[in-house]
Amino acid sequence: MRIRTKWNQPLPLFNDGVLSLFFVGCGSAFATSHYQNNLLIVHGDDHVMIDCGTRAPVALRELGLKPTDIRNWVITHSHADHIGGLEEVMLMNRYSGSGKATIAIEPAYQRILWNRSLRGGAEMNETSEGLRFEDFWEIKRPRRAAGLPRNAALVHFGRIELLLFRTHHFPEHAQSWRDSFYSVGAVINQRILFTGDTQFDPHLLQAFQDLYDIEAIFHDVQFFRGGIHPYLDDLMQLPLPTREKTVLMHYGDAWKQSQSRIRDAGMQLARQHCFYDFP
Numbered sequence: 254m255r256i257r258t259k260w261n262q263p264l265p266l267f268n269d270g271v272l273s274l275f276f277v278g279c280g281s282a283f284a285t286s287h288y289q290n291n292l293l294i295v296h297g298d299d300h301v302m303i304d305c306g307t308r309a310p311v312a313l314r315e316l317g318l319k320p321t322d323i324r325n326w327v328i329t330h331s332h333a334d335h336i337g338g339l340e341e342v343m344l345m346n347r348y349s350g351s352g353k354a355t356i357a358i359e360p361a362y363q364r365i366l367w368n369r370s371l372r373g374g375a376e377m378n379e380t381s382e383g384l385r386f387e388d389f390w391e392i393k394r395p396r397r398a399a400g401l402p403r404n405a406a407l408v409h410f411g412r413i414e415l416l417l418f419r420t421h422h423f424p425e426h427a428q429s430w431r432d433s434f435y436s437v438g439a440v441i442n443q444r445i446l447f448t449g450d451t452q453f454d455p456h457l458l459q460a461f462q463d464l465y466d467i468e469a470i471f472h473d474v475q476f477f478r479g480g481i482h483p484y485l486d487d488l489m490q491l492p493l494p495t496r497e498k499t500v501l502m503h504y505g506d507a508w509k510q511s512q513s514r515i516r517d518a519g520m521q522l523a524r525q526h527c528f529y530d531f532p
């Protein structure tokens with residue numbers, strides 16, 4: 254993994270063929286020192302953005318992009334720091350002439366995302382019968398993948414492969430991913446584990462490291478105990494080989510106070526607006 258800090262505006266959505274991750278934001282839901290945790294993946298001419306939080310459209314503008322420039326989307330779950338900007342994106346695509354962007358989404362989550370979040374501001378804009386989710390989006394269906402540690406589905410965007418797996422995120426009292434509300438993380442090209450949002454779930458990390466040769470783990474973190482993300486002190490108990498490939502993301506504004514402890518534990522904090530290249 255190589256970190257590349259220099260690039261020209263507007264942010265390029267293509268490269269010379271390297272798998273590359275770029276944090277449009279790496280902060281928690283309420284962070285003010287970073288944008289929310291939304292990830293762009295670029296590989297050759299292919300790109301996909303994972304999540305579109307409340308502040309993602311502003312973050313994209315800062316990078317020299319319009320929200321309509323992102324042509325492929327995956328959504329991990331319905332918290333506002335992951336979907337709060339999505340309605341703006343889909344309305345802009347329809348009414349600015351950019352045409353439908355593609356979203357990879359399973360049917361069950363499509364119903365949740367539309368009926369419980371997006372429908373209110375989108376359905377009745379044109380006809381009294383109403384518009385549907387598929388009037389705004391080109392839909393790509395992930396294919397269910399069997400034999401994995403938990404429910405998972407596979408989808409490709411050109412050379413980018415995402416294995417979307419269920420996570421144990423919310424409500425707080427859920428015992429496992431099975432009784433959690435819909436949320437997913439992703440294994441990217443069988444090389445990178447991106448947890449999305451999850452509670453502390455060491456079995457998840459071990460199971461996917463046993464299956465694949467995982468080079469880096471991008472993991473959400475929080476700096477206090479309780480709630481629906483892993484507490485830093487719990488992540489510090491992971492085996493050293495796991496910690497040494499762990500990059501912490503989705504962090505709050507108190508990150509500076511924990512920086513040296515994170516480094517001493519062999520981990521690092523994700524950096525916003527840099528490319529993480531995987532040659």
Ligand SMILES: [Zn+2]
Binds near residue numbers: 290335450
């Ligand atoms: Zn979140």
Ligand SMILES: [Zn+2]
Binds near residue numbers: 330332422450
């Ligand atoms: Zn969340």
